[in-house]
Amino acid sequence: MALSAKTKAALLGPLNKNNPVIVQVLGICSALAVTSKLEPALVMAVAVTLVTAFGNVIISLLRKTIPTRIRIIVQLVVVAALVTIVSEVLKAFAYDVNKQLSVFVGLIVTNCILMGRLEAFALGNGPWPSFLDGIGNGLGYGWILVTVGFFRELLGSGKLLGHQVIPQCMYDAGYENNGLMMLAPMALILVAVIIWVHRARNKDLQEETN
Amino acid sequence: MKALKNYLNKIKPNFEEGGRLHWLSSTYDAFETFLFVPNTTSKTGVHIHDARDSKRTMSIVILALLPALLVGMYNVGLQHYMAIGREVTLLTSFLYGLIAMLPQIVVSYVVGLGIEFAVAQMKKEEVAEGFLVSGILIPMILPIDTPLWMVAVATAFSVIFAKEVFGGTGYNIFNVALIARAFLFFSYPSKMSGDQVWVRTADTFGMGRGTVIDGFSGATPLGQIATSEAGSFSEFTFHGITGDPLSISDMFFGFIPGSVGEVSTFAILLGALILIATGVGSWKTMLSVFIGGGVSILLVNAFAQNAIMEMPFYYHFLLGGFAFGAVFMATDPVTSARTEKGKWIFGFLIGLIAVAIRVFNPGYPEGMMLAILLMNAFAPLIDFFVIDANMKRRAKRLAA
Numbered sequence: 001m002a003l004s005a006k007t008k009a010a011l012l013g014p015l016n017k018n019n020p021v022i023v024q025v026l027g028i029c030s031a032l033a034v035t036s037k038l039e040p041a042l043v044m045a046v047a048v049t050l051v052t053a054f055g056n057v058i059i060s061l062l063r064k065t066i067p068t069r070i071r072i073i074v075q076l077v078v079v080a081a082l083v084t085i086v087s088e089v090l091k092a093f094a095y096d097v098n099k100q101l102s103v104f105v106g107l108i109v110t111n112c113i114l115m116g117r118l119e120a121f122a123l124g125n126g127p128w129p130s131f132l133d134g135i136g137n138g139l140g141y142g143w144i145l146v147t148v149g150f151f152r153e154l155l156g157s158g159k160l161l162g163h164q165v166i167p168q169c170m171y172d173a174g175y176e177n178n179g180l181m182m183l184a185p186m187a188l189i190l191v192a193v194i195i196w197v198h199r200a201r202n203k204d205l206q207e208e209t210n
Numbered sequence: 211m212k213a214l215k216n217y218l219n220k221i222k223p224n225f226e227e228g229g230r231l232h233w234l235s236s237t238y239d240a241f242e243t244f245l246f247v248p249n250t251t252s253k254t255g256v257h258i259h260d261a262r263d264s265k266r267t268m269s270i271v272i273l274a275l276l277p278a279l280l281v282g283m284y285n286v287g288l289q290h291y292m293a294i295g296r297e298v299t300l301l302t303s304f305l306y307g308l309i310a311m312l313p314q315i316v317v318s319y320v321v322g323l324g325i326e327f328a329v330a331q332m333k334k335e336e337v338a339e340g341f342l343v344s345g346i347l348i349p350m351i352l353p354i355d356t357p358l359w360m361v362a363v364a365t366a367f368s369v370i371f372a373k374e375v376f377g378g379t380g381y382n383i384f385n386v387a388l389i390a391r392a393f394l395f396f397s398y399p400s401k402m403s404g405d406q407v408w409v410r411t412a413d414t415f416g417m418g419r420g421t422v423i424d425g426f427s428g429a430t431p432l433g434q435i436a437t438s439e440a441g442s443f444s445e446f447t448f449h450g451i452t453g454d455p456l457s458i459s460d461m462f463f464g465f466i467p468g469s470v471g472e473v474s475t476f477a478i479l480l481g482a483l484i485l486i487a488t489g490v491g492s493w494k495t496m497l498s499v500f501i502g503g504g505v506s507i508l509l510v511n512a513f514a515q516n517a518i519m520e521m522p523f524y525y526h527f528l529l530g531g532f533a534f535g536a537v538f539m540a541t542d543p544v545t546s547a548r549t550e551k552g553k554w555i556f557g558f559l560i561g562l563i564a565v566a567i568r569v570f571n572p573g574y575p576e577g578m579m580l581a582i583l584l585m586n587a588f589a590p591l592i593d594f595f596v597i598d599a600n601m602k603r604r605a606k607r608l609a610a
Binding site for chain 1: 359397399
């Protein structure tokens, strides 16, 4: 099925020029909190993508019937229900990761990206574009998380997904894991570096300086 | 000198507009102005000029650092030969310290200046001279046993993220050398604290080979008192690496384990004299750091419950990086407060916080680095309120 230009923009825009994390600077708290290892970052990315996509679809289907004055409450109920499902699934099938993500699975409810997409997109568009928009934004959020998680786990503990990748001979030669990578400030610096590279490649996104 | 000047003049056309090496013009300019006073004169406006540009200022700071550097190098050798139980001459000790320290200085300068030159070249700006001082400060505040690759990584990190991203020399919020140290401190804690890193026990390039004597302990005096079980200060004695007690004069002249720059309070005071006499460093900042530290020590002493809380103020001033931080770090003209009243507040709070961290947090025996970095962040705010208060006072006077 061919995608129209508009739906294509809804799906692919958030991956690059409309990225929720590095352009809109939303969802930073969870990006800092869950990225000290790659695995929780991956799981978080998938969870947020699913919740955003299906939340968007449901709100989009209900958009004509929701009274405007109580729409936030309705959105919260929908998102909370979805998050509860995700959380229960994680507890059942990936208990360890769920423990590492701790409170941040529940806090997907308050993730600004979600509420932002529901408000800005799902309330004004049909279910199919809303679904694509949700997937796009989830993935846009996800690839930042995974990139940050990759570097933090690699440099911070010498592992990827729990497997040792930096060989023992490097440690024997005097290499050491960087403890700062495991602390939240370094995640902020890594996000900043991604923003730096991204802005350097997309000059139209650069703010005017005086 | 003459020949050098002639040579520079001869190759100059290559770097000017249209020359084939024009893309290297920042590099050329950096070397020319480093070696000779620029012969530019102003055509309009103010014609009174002073030779004190920032290159001269930096050179004076380097000069002021030399006593601390030389005594520190001697101390590296002294501690080493004490650790392996051998009596050597003063010159041998110094030589050992020199060759132990030199690689760190070289690495710090090569990495830092490399990045500075590259960035200046890319932005087509003049090379700023800020790194001349940072480059020597970084190895002076690190333990002597810091691996060279860590020095390189920390220097690169701090030059890029503490300085260049803010716009280069003169725009940085935090002290560049301290950011390098803080980076290492949180990244590789095992190499930056504890009792293994402050005294080099291994040989350096084959010099001073030997086995460590029995009863050796490389803990710094502040580390000793932070981990001591003594209930009161009178039950506690500082001991050197061989186990002998340390005297006040050892601490004053710098024959104790510690980083190269910080050990000798005497040499640091010499440096302070140079800075104050030439007007490069602010005596207000230096003095107020000591006043702030003194006040908080007296407060802590009054409610003392253990040895470190009872430690008198002169020990605090002599040990660790207190004096070094006050004289060379807090006075950094870029990151400290700029208003004269602001300098008093800025320094006072540094002293206060440094002592609080030392006394109340056993995890950080030394609080100077964190105190200065914290106050760096507040320096603009202090300046803002000082200026604001002044404006309000004058507005009031106008209204009256």
